[in-house]
Amino acid sequence: MSILGIDIGGTKIKYGVVKSDGTVSHFSNIDFTTDVTASFLRIKDTTQGFKYKKVGICVAGDVDNKKGIVRFSPNLNWKNYDIRSAAEKVFKKPINVENDANAASFGAHVLDTKMRFKNLICITLGTGIGGGVIVDGKLYRGSTGSAGEIGHLTYIPEGIICSCGNSGCFERYIGRDGVIALAKRKIQSRNSQILKLINGDIDKITPEIVTVAALKNDRTAVEIWTEIGKILGVLLANLVNLLNPEVIVLTGGLSKAGKFLLVPAVAEMKKRAFKTPSEKVKVIISSHQEHLGVVGAAFLSKHTKV
């Protein structure tokens, strides 16, 4: 049975027809617009040739999975938006709605680990730091569907104020803005290749540029990812000591730093976490980043009564 998966983000809507083995046909994307019905109609149109029995949607925001509504999405500017009804009207099929990081986690469970592990944590490393927790092969939603706010664990109790209201969340230090802020501090007194790549305009620094410089063996760039990796390692150690997962999958734009991020993160985790669970856990970077949301949304609609 194929399922249509739709991943609604702040700039793009990705979609594709997902088969029961996790492969995706007709994977494509359109720009996000506020006219959701028009977007759904266009997706329906371009997937006409494919048969699917259900539609699984994931959205960047706080989702009430039972009611099928988006409680709040600052990125999409939605509040209590009944996306399930909007989708039902267009597709005339059962609709399931999930948070995007939760869907990505289930996508990682399907694509990166072929469902071989029962307990998995996925961390999405981007502008925000999010994630999801798979327990016993099922998505763990918690009591109000809010579980998995991994980026809002506290790193520095009296640290930088976070948009969530807390102080010192991991997201402030290892999210996109945290990486940029650290890079700006680091290159000020250095002769780094990063400066050449941005033509001396410090406001043009991005995590991607830091990675490009690291690949050219720029010492400052490697140091930036090493520091970020060490902070990520504290977070990994927290997760390992609390939840003892079999695997942790990293995804999102920042995970493209690859070994520059992964190696120091795992080293710091092993330094900090208990021996038995930290030797057991595999920490990997997803090889299926583009598809995670679409595939996860589709698979979660399969496991949910609609």
Place this chain on the structure above:
Amino acid sequence: MSILGIDIGGTKIKYGVVKSDGTVSHFSNIDFTTDVTASFLRIKDTTQGFKYKKVGICVAGDVDNKKGIVRFSPNLNWKNYDIRSAAEKVFKKPINVENDANAASFGAHVLDTKMRFKNLICITLGTGIGGGVIVDGKLYRGSTGSAGEIGHLTYIPEGIICSCGNSGCFERYIGRDGVIALAKRKIQSRNSQILKLINGDIDKITPEIVTVAALKNDRTAVEIWTEIGKILGVLLANLVNLLNPEVIVLTGGLSKAGKFLLVPAVAEMKKRAFKTPSEKVKVIISSHQEHLGVVGAAFLSKHTKV
């Protein structure tokens, strides 16, 4: 069906016959000795009049539940000790072995919340800070049975070195020694009632004495518990943002500080955690502390194939 529950700690072995409604008959305790077989024989002897079909044991240490062995217990000085075989020889019944904090968590699920909630976290506040996670009404063990090391999440990344090898674990700040260290610092320049209670001998400070002083409205004592509570609140916020539980149960010696600890902890949690999950979660102090391990060990043996 009644089950014999046995809770083996560093100084005492508690036991009792647990009925299917969680009530305990013949609850008693004996001193811990290294001659486990002698202890089991004595327990068998004193519970002769009661019928039970299984024996559930919990132990302060790292337990391999599948093999029924204690991998490591620094308190009891055991390493790879086959406690299941030792118990089988005496009781001639199916035996299940658990970690004591995990058993206490399941005990809290049975006794404090009458199994009304699917997702519960229990935190044991004593010399060590431990705990357990109940997901979907079942004990969550993780991939090597190591889940629930709540006290070894990091509070201060470059903080006090912990016995576990990490730096800055919550246990170092809000465990028994952390409370005593804070109390010693706080009373040095103060005219606190604590000083009277210990006859000026600063080495006699205990958390219990701080609570006695707090009950007499001693300002310093109240401040000590408020500071400890705030740190506990950071930990609670981490758990709420990550796992979105319906209830968090506090138990262990330090939880006897009651409102002096609970009120600032919950206030700090609400300040830090996401609104929806922090409004939903109930944080309570267990009313069944003495029985949690025995009842949890008994109930977990019921849910485990033996």
